[in-house]
Amino acid sequence: MSKTLLLVExxxxxxxxxxxxxxxxxxxxxxxxxxxxxxxxxxxxxFDFAILDLNLGGHTSLNLIQPLRxxxxxxxxxxxxxxxxxATAVEAIKLGADNYLAKPADxxxxxxxxxxxxxxxxxxxxxxxxxxEPMSVRRLEWEHIQKVLAxxxxxxxxTARQLKMHRRTxxxxxxxxxxxx
Numbered sequence: 001m002s003k004t005l006l007l008v009e010x011x012x013x014x015x016x017x018x019x020x021x022x023x024x025x026x027x028x029x030x031x032x033x034x035x036x037x038x039x040x041x042x043x044x045x046x047f048d049f050a051i052l053d054l055n056l057g058g059h060t061s062l063n064l065i066q067p068l069r070x071x072x073x074x075x076x077x078x079x080x081x082x083x084x085x086x087a088t089a090v091e092a093i094k095l096g097a098d099n100y101l102a103k104p105a106d107x108x109x110x111x112x113x114x115x116x117x118x119x120x121x122x123x124x125x126x127x128x129x130x131x132x133e134p135m136s137v138r139r140l141e142w143e144h145i146q147k148v149l150a151x152x153x154x155x156x157x158x159t160a161r162q163l164k165m166h167r168r169t170x171x172x173x174x175x176x177x178x179x180x181x
Contacts, residue, residue, distance in 0.1 A: 002026050002027065002028045003026065003028065003049060004027075004030070004045070004046075004048045005022060005028065005029050005049040005050065005051065006041055006047040006049070006051070006068070007019055007022070007030070007031045007032070007050075007051050008032045008034075008038045008050070008051070008052045008056065008061055008064060009031065009080075010033050010053060010055075010056045012033065015031050015033075018051075018110070019031055021107040022107065022111075025111070027049070030047070033056075034057065034059070035056060035059060035063065038052075038064050039067065042064070042067050042071050046071040046072035046075070047075055048075055048076070049075060049077075049078075049114055050064075050076070050077045051080055051110065052064055052065070052077065052079050052080065052097070053080050053081065054079055054081035054088060054092070059154070061079070062091060062092060065077060065092070065095040065096045066095065066096065069096045076098050076099075076114055076115065077096065077097045077099075078097065078100070078101060078110065078113050078114040079092040079097045079099070079100045079101070080101050080110065081100070081101075082103040082104075085143055085146030086143050086147075087143065087146040087149075087150045088100075088150060091150055098114075098116075099113045099114065099116055101113040142173075144163075145159070148163055149174075156170060156174070
């Protein structure tokens, strides 16, 4: 029996590849490029699963979690992002996402994260306890920026003011991929 899945992704090439791969695994995929398209699809029918790209052209998809939960309280929701941070992961889980996965990820990783019962089960166990390994200064900076950005609802200008940095400098930092460890 086919399972219905909402894929909210603004990268059309990635979405097309992902939709094809999911369809070959017996998922009926509906794709939305932005939050407005996603809202329209959510209103049409409930889904069994949802994969949400966190950053949709400079806007967040966090506000889609509640309508999805309202439409189907038992659905599985995966937040997928190329800009992972602890602050956004915590926020997504608090709002009702079942799991959070950083890009790049292949179809197997995405399905494992989507179907995992616990928020951290989809990720393979790290070699060492991450609590015992200190983060690099660059990673700490990234996490702090993400925390302040979340506190100001994604407002870049206000975040830059709070961090006492130029807005363009902050934008450049946000365009870079997060640093590991």
